[in-house]
Each structure stands twice: as C-alpha cells, then as structure tokens.
Amino acid sequence: MMYEKYVDLLKEKSIKITPQRLEILRYLDKNRNHPTAYQIYTDLKENNPSLSKTTVYNSLEILNKYDIINTISITGLETRYDIKNIIHHHFMCKKCGRIIDIDIECPNIRKTLEQGHKIEEVHGYFKGRCRECIEKEIDQYGS
Amino acid sequence: MMYEKYVDLLKEKSIKITPQRLEILRYLDKNRNHPTAYQIYTDLKENNPSLSKTTVYNSLEILNKYDIINTISITGLETRYDIKNIIHHHFMCKKCGRIIDIDIECPNIRKTLEQGHKIEEVHGYFKGRCRECIEKEIDQYGS
DNA sequence: ATACTAAATTGTAATGATTATAATTTAGGT
DNA sequence: ACCTAAATTATAATCATTACAATTTAGTAT
Ligand SMILES: [Mn+2]
Ligand SMILES: [Mn+2]
Ligand SMILES: [Zn+2]
Ligand SMILES: [Zn+2]
Numbered sequence: 030m031m032y033e034k035y036v037d038l039l040k041e042k043s044i045k046i047t048p049q050r051l052e053i054l055r056y057l058d059k060n061r062n063h064p065t066a067y068q069i070y071t072d073l074k075e076n077n078p079s080l081s082k083t084t085v086y087n088s089l090e091i092l093n094k095y096d097i098i099n100t101i102s103i104t105g106l107e108t109r110y111d112i113k114n115i116i117h118h119h120f121m122c123k124k125c126g127r128i129i130d131i132d133i134e135c136p137n138i139r140k141t142l143e144q145g146h147k148i149e150e151v152h153g154y155f156k157g158r159c160r161e162c163i164e165k166e167i168d169q170y171g172s
Numbered sequence: 173m174m175y176e177k178y179v180d181l182l183k184e185k186s187i188k189i190t191p192q193r194l195e196i197l198r199y200l201d202k203n204r205n206h207p208t209a210y211q212i213y214t215d216l217k218e219n220n221p222s223l224s225k226t227t228v229y230n231s232l233e234i235l236n237k238y239d240i241i242n243t244i245s246i247t248g249l250e251t252r253y254d255i256k257n258i259i260h261h262h263f264m265c266k267k268c269g270r271i272i273d274i275d276i277e278c279p280n281i282r283k284t285l286e287q288g289h290k291i292e293e294v295h296g297y298f299k300g301r302c303r304e305c306i307e308k309e310i311d312q313y314g315s
Numbered sequence: 316a317t318a319c320t321a322a323a324t325t326g327t328a329a330t331g332a333t334t335a336t337a338a339t340t341t342a343g344g345t
Numbered sequence: 346a347c348c349t350a351a352a353t354t355a356t357a358a359t360c361a362t363t364a365c366a367a368t369t370t371a372g373t374a375t
Contacts, residue, residue: 045342047352067332081354086333088352102248103295106362107332118280120289129289133280137261137296145303146263146272152246153280154295160288188371190323210361224325229362231323249333250361 034058042095052077053088054097054112063101063109063119063128103128103154118153124162131155177201185238195220196231197240197255206244206252206262206271246271246297261296267305274298 035054039046052073057064064072070085089110092098101109103121109128118131135151142148178197182189195216200207207215213228232253235241244252246264252271261274278294285291 045351047342049353065332079354083334083355084353100248102245102297105243105245105251108248120291122289123292129287131280131287135296136279137274137276138298144272144274145306146265146298147301147306148263148298149266149301150297150299152295152297152299153278154245154293154297155281155289155291156293156295158290158292163288163290188322190371192324208361222325226326226363227324 031055038097042097044091044095047088049077049080049084050088050092052080053085054092057098057110057112061112061130063111065107065109067107069110101128101154102152103156116151118155120155120157120159122159122162123156124158127159129159174198181240185240187234187238190231192220192223192227193231193235195223196228197235200241200253200255204255204273206254208250208252210250212253244271244297245295246299259294261298263298263300263302265302265305266299267301270302272302 032051032055035051035058036046038054039050044050053069056069056073060072066082066085066089069089070080070082073085074080089098089100093100093110097113099111099113101111101119103109103119115132116134118133118135120129120131121127122129131153133153135153138148138151175194175198178194178201179189181197182193187193196212199212199216203215209225209228209232212232213223213225216228217223232241232243236243236253240256242254242256244254244262246252246262258275259277261276261278263272263274264270265272274296276296278296281291281294
C-alpha cells in the first residue's frame with residue numbers, strides 16, 4: 030500500500046519494478062526540493078545500506094526517459110531532479126541556494142514551433158534573490 | 173581599430189584590459205554558436221600558444237560578472253557562453269546538438285516578482301528536434 | 316620614461332559530478 | 346522452480362571546473 034502508487038507508475042510504462050526504483054520515486058515524491066543525485070543517494074543509503082550511487086544515476090535516467098521525473102540544470106553545476114507534476118518554472122536564489130517552483134507555463138512556445146522545431150522539453154529558469162533573503166537583509170541593515 | 177570595440181567594453185566596466193580578454197571577447201562576438209570554454213580555448217590557442225585554460229575560465233567568469241556575456245546551462249553537461257545582445261531564449265536539438273537562438277523574452281517574469289523575489293537572470297531553454305534534422309529524416313525515410 | 320604593486324596569467328594538481336566496466340544478483344516470464 | 350535479460354553493485358575512468366603557487370603584466374605613481 031505504501032509503494033502501490035509507485036508500482037503503478039512503473040507498471041504503466043512497463044519498466045521493471047525494483048525496490049531501488051520505488052525508494053527513489055517515493056523520495057522524490059516526498060522531497061519536492063529538487064535534490065541532487067548525491068542527496069538522494071546519501072539520504073536513502075541510511076535505510077538501504079546496499080544502495081549504490083550508480084543505481085541512483087541509472088534509475089534517475091530511466092525515470093526521466095519515461096517521463097516520470099524531470100531534470101533541472103539551473104545551477105550549471107549538477108543536475109537536480111523533480112517528480113513530474115504540473116508544468117512549472119524554477120527560481121534559484123543566489124544567496125540561500127534554494128530552488129523554488131514558479132507555477133507558470135511558457136507562452137512562448139509558439140515562436141519555436143513556428144520555426145519548424147519540435148519541442149520535447151521546456152525549461153524556465155530564473156535566478157536572483159528570494160523573498161526570504163531580501164527580508165532578512167532588510168531586518169539586518171534596515172530598509 | 174580591430175579591438176577598439178572590445179577595449180571600450182572593458183573600459184566602460186573598469187575591467188583591466190588584457191590581450192587574452194580581448195581575444196575571448198572578439199571570439200564570442202564572431203562565434204555566436206554558444207561555444208564551450210574548451211572550444212574557445214582550443215580555437216584561440218592556435219594563434220595564442222601561451223594561452224592557458226585557466227585564463228579562459230577566469231576571463232569568462234569576470235566577463236559574466238560584469239554582464240558582458242551570458243552563461244547557458246542548457247546541456248546540463250558544460251557551460252556555454254554567449255556575448256550579450258538582445259534578450260533571447262535557446263533551443264537545443266537533441267539530434268545534432270546545435271543551440272539555436274529563439275528571439276523572445278519571457279512574459280512570465282511578473283509572477284516571480286509578485287512573490288517577492290528579485291530576478292537577476294532569465295534562462296529559457298527548449299529541447300527537441302530542430303527543423304533541419306526533421307527535414308533530413310523525412311528525406312531519408314519519407315514523410 | 317621608470318619603478319611599483321595589485322591583479323592577471325600560466326602550468327599543474329585537486330575536486331566533484333557523472334559515466335564506463337565487469338562481476339554479481341534479481342525481476343519477471345516460462 | 347528455472348532461465349535469462351536486465352538491474353544492481355563496487356570500482357575505476359572521464360571530463361568540466363576550480364584551487365594553488367609561481368611568474369608576468371597593466372595601469373598608476375614617481
Ligand atoms: Mn519544481
Ligand atoms: Mn544565444
Ligand atoms: Zn534565498
Ligand atoms: Zn538538429
């Protein structure tokens with residue numbers, strides 16, 4: 030019952046069901062903070078000591094290939110992962126590093142299609158200073 | 173006269189003018205195909221044998237910091253660079269690897285600002301199959 | 316023009332994310 | 346219960362980027 034949801038997701042796509050894939054899927058479902066492969070690996074390793082980093086990478090690759098998760102390359106440093114939900118953009122705070130969901134679609138797709146290209150992925154990334162960090166600065170140094 | 177334009181750009185920002193920085197700037201001005209640091213390095217190295225890879229990275233970093241160039245993290249693998257011109261998005265073809273300019277701004281910025289965040293960078297990335305690659309496939313296998 | 320100095324350049328080594336490889340284990344079908 | 350292709354694992358390799366320390370240089374002051 031705890032993993033049923035994820036079993037179904039994998040069954041739909043006829044991907045082989047393994048405990049590792051289920052754990053990773055559940056992790057991404059519970060942790061919507063766009064973790065790195067390494068974060069997923071170390072967190073899950075606590076309760077699954079035999080888990081291998083390679084398996085995390087392999088699993089993320091196949092889950093992405095079958096459109097169950099998304100990749101985010103906003104930092105330029107490492108790939109972040111997001112379980113697929115409604116389409117949205119991302120905002121990265123350059124101060125605290127958080128990656129925040131911005132619930133908008135991209136209305137610009139038309140222009141790309143007009144030129145004859147076929148769009149399979151849309152990534153909208155903003156970078157700057159988040160509200161919390163701005164407010165903290167005001168508290169500290171005055172408006 | 174050949175480098176005057178780039179000398180002025182650096183002077184404006186009070187960045188120290190060095191032959192290496194001028195070469196890199198000129199390269200990015202002439203090569204609008206979003207090259208990697210390594211591509212810039214190897215191409216410039218031919219006529220500037222003493223050029224160091226570290227210098228390319230350092231120069232790109234400072235040029236980016238002073239808003240003379242942009243970084244593009246569309247591949248997720250390595251950073252691409254673009255001399256700053258009008259705001260635009262990028263389309264990457266998963267077949268041929270080209271990164272193509274899409275001349276649109278992002279009309280979604282409002283939503284991010286509404287939430288109190290301060291936007292300093294906007295990155296719009298599309299991925300898919302470019303027109304040329306699609307046409308080639310049709311030629312080969314029929315529509 | 317010369318001398319000075321902080322900053323830039325250079326070559327090399329280190330880091331860190333990701334991928335390749337090969338041996339072992341396992342999921343799912345017969 | 347067995348078989349086999351696929352998945353997992355540990356380890357090593359790769360590749361982009363950064364750190365470091367010695368050398369050179371741009372820009373300024375003398
Ligand atoms: Mn998200
Ligand atoms: Mn561009
Ligand atoms: Zn923040
Ligand atoms: Zn193409």
